[in-house]
Amino acid sequence: xxxxxxxxxxxxxVTSAGKLxxxxxxxxxxxxxxxxxxxxxxxxxxxxxxxGLLLGPADMATLAAGGTxxxxxxxxDIPAQRMPAMAARLDESMAVGNEGAGTVVAAGDxxxxxxxxxxxxxxxxxYATYRKLAAQGVMPLPEGATAADGASMFVNPLTSxxxxxxxxxxxxxxxxxTAAASNLGQMLNRICLKDGVPLVNIVRxxxxxxxxREIGAAVILDSSAEDFQAQLTExxxxxxxxxxxxxxxxxxxxxxxxxxxxxxASRGQPYxxxxxxxxxxxxxxxxxxxxPTYLDRQFGLSWSVSGWLLTPFLMxxxxxxxxxxxxxxxxxxxTTFASHYTATIGLAEALKPDVAAAYxxxxxxxxxxxxxxx
Numbered sequence: 001x002x003x004x005x006x007x008x009x010x011x012x013x014v015t016s017a018g019k020l021x022x023x024x025x026x027x028x029x030x031x032x033x034x035x036x037x038x039x040x041x042x043x044x045x046x047x048x049x050x051x052g053l054l055l056g057p058a059d060m061a062t063l064a065a066g067g068t069x070x071x072x073x074x075x076x077d078i079p080a081q082r083m084p085a086m087a088a089r090l091d092e093s094m095a096v097g098n099e100g101a102g103t104v105v106a107a108g109d110x111x112x113x114x115x116x117x118x119x120x121x122x123x124x125x126x127y128a129t130y131r132k133l134a135a136q137g138v139m140p141l142p143e144g145a146t147a148a149d150g151a152s153m154f155v156n157p158l159t160s161x162x163x164x165x166x167x168x169x170x171x172x173x174x175x176x177x178t179a180a181a182s183n184l185g186q187m188l189n190r191i192c193l194k195d196g197v198p199l200v201n202i203v204r205x206x207x208x209x210x211x212x213r214e215i216g217a218a219v220i221l222d223s224s225a226e227d228f229q230a231q232l233t234e235x236x237x238x239x240x241x242x243x244x245x246x247x248x249x250x251x252x253x254x255x256x257x258x259x260x261x262x263x264x265a266s267r268g269q270p271y272x273x274x275x276x277x278x279x280x281x282x283x284x285x286x287x288x289x290x291x292p293t294y295l296d297r298q299f300g301l302s303w304s305v306s307g308w309l310l311t312p313f314l315m316x317x318x319x320x321x322x323x324x325x326x327x328x329x330x331x332x333x334x335t336t337f338a339s340h341y342t343a344t345i346g347l348a349e350a351l352k353p354d355v356a357a358a359y360x361x362x363x364x365x366x367x368x369x370x371x372x373x374x
Contacts, residue, residue: 275300
């Protein structure tokens with residue numbers, strides 16, 4: 001079953017004194033249980049969903065390096081007004097990294113067939129040399145796929161697939177997506193193009209629009225354009241879109257989407273002081289803008305704005321659906337669900353102030369990969 005292994009694990013701590021501390025801790029990974037495996041981590045992406053735990057509400061302008069080259073320590077101040085939200089994690093060293101990929105180096109008695117296999121995995125604590133977890137949390141990669149190919153096979157692929165599943169389950173015809181040139185947005189476009197699902201892509205610049213045009217996206221709108229609202233209304237009318245997934249969160253974009261959907265739904269209908277009877281649904285699944293979400297409620301009374309998180313929706317969909325989606329990701333890993341990375345960094349590099357500032361920006365088209373063996 002294998003012997004205990006010693007490695008490093010990236011940890012994030014919010015102290016009672018109002019400091020964020022990132023460091024590398026030496027940890028011992030014991031032999032796996034009967035249904036467990038130990039994976040040598042070879043690739044783990046830095047997703048926006050990882051940054052909340054990794055960097056928390058730190059003031060990035062106060063990043064400071066310490067420690068040694070082999071064991072760096074990165075610190076930052078946390079503004080006092082943000083500390084109350086951190087009460088549940090004060091002074092607790094927390095492992096980071098939702099997903100990753102690597103090679104199985106030890107396997108329990110019931111799962112020996114996985115030994116030596118390259119696998120993708122999900123379950124947290126992936127920014128580490130080794131990760132022990134239940135075998136059900138890993139999935140063998142297709143023949144010839146690298147760890148980098150499989151590192152992002154869960155969060156973004158399953159999220160984009162569940163957007164389409166949600167659309168179908170709730171009876172919508174098309175989807176509006178914001179921050180649409182992101183890694184996830186590109187996957188969603190490939191899915192919708194392949195499955196014949198109308199998709200309205202909202203970006204913030206011509207550079208982002210060009211990324212989507214290159215992969216064949218049909219409807220691309222630039223929110224910085226003067227006639228954006230009119231274009232969005234026309235796109236909602238043409239596609240019948242009444243469902244949106246918003247990665248921005250704060251600001252007025254969700255409000256603009258609801259207005260466009262209402263204007264499209266009301267065309268040719270008799271006047272009603274309650275607005276159209278068509279339900280307009282916006283799910284906020286990201287926080288690229290951490291400010292308040294602005295809603296003026298001038299888009300009728302049949303609407304909903306709520307949060308969206310992958311895990312609860314997967315649980316609601318059921319195990320059969322979850323396994324079907326996982327298999328599709330594996331089958332289309334290097335095509336529909338391919339991820340491209342700006343840079344590959346080691347654990348120590350992830351704790352350099354300039355590198356942390358770069359991946360914290362969450363810039364469109366930029367995605368960082370951690371290789372703990374570097």
